[in-house]
Amino acid sequence: MTLDLQQIGESRADLAQTLRMLRKRAGWTQTRLAQRCNMSQTKVSNIESGKLTPVLTDVELILRALDAPVSVVAEVVALARLANTEWRDVWSSRRRGLDKRQNELAGFEKAATEFRYFLPTMITGLLATPEYVRASIADVPGDQSKTVAKKLERQAVLYDDSKKFTFILTEQAVRWPLVPPDALAVQMDRLASLTRLSNVRIGVIPIGPSVMPGLLNVFTIYDDRIATVETSTGALVFRDRRDVSAYLDEFATFERHALFGEQARERLNEWSGVFTRQRE
Secondary structure: OOOOHHHHHHHHHHHHHHHHHHHHHHOOOHHHHHHHHOOOHHHHHHHHHOOOOOOHHHHHHHHHHOOOOHHHHHHHHHHHHHHOEEEEEHHHHHHHOHHHHHHHHHHHHHHOOEEEEEEOOOOOHHHOOHHHHHHHOOOOOOOOHHHHHHHHHHHHHHHOOOOEEEEEEEHHHHHOOOOOHHHHHHHHHHHHHHOOOOOEEEEEEOOOOOOOOOOOOOEEEEOOOEEEEEEOOEEEEEOOHHHHHHHHHHHHHHHHHOEOHHHHHHHHHHHHHHHHHHOO
């Protein structure tokens, strides 16, 4: 799906207006539509006023109930996919304060039970040592202490046995020299130790002939409901099931190329040893 950021911002209002117009054109009341779709009248009202962004299944249910033409269905479904996509630019996040972004991520982590992280460029804060965390936001202006504290506080979620985590990191991400060699060796040792948590799987993809070509973006999948994709200028949040499914499939492909368990620990120890020798 090609995304126009302006369209993303306008799509929610457009979707609400379109669904309201289709209902009125059919001569139906909100109450009748709600009964036909097994929804509350309040929910229909909130959808048509733009207070609630409907998931794609709700939109399809409404369109079937109204017996909308095939051509209209295709247009409205495309609009619904855009409406279920959010764009969060990096500059707005920085103006609000990165500690606020940490609160948003903590909210995602509280609501979900299964997490998948693909990390092709650097190590995520959930797995990072304090020194690595500080280095990762060193270029952000202002007081960084709150952000560092929030990032480290979020790491407690890894020890919640009711949640399952799978992290896949490329060799480039693990070995990126964000911190001095001795600190990077400590960071790799931390990754190796976290692989022993029963609810945490950490996989590494070594550089080699089996590495898949193409552009690689950081992305996270929360259960099978939400996928967040990071770019250099911001992040996209997908809630449409087809978009989320596409990232689930992509993650499964990377998973087949990754080393886990003892193999991952051996590779991490090997890389750690390289940086340890550099400080001798």
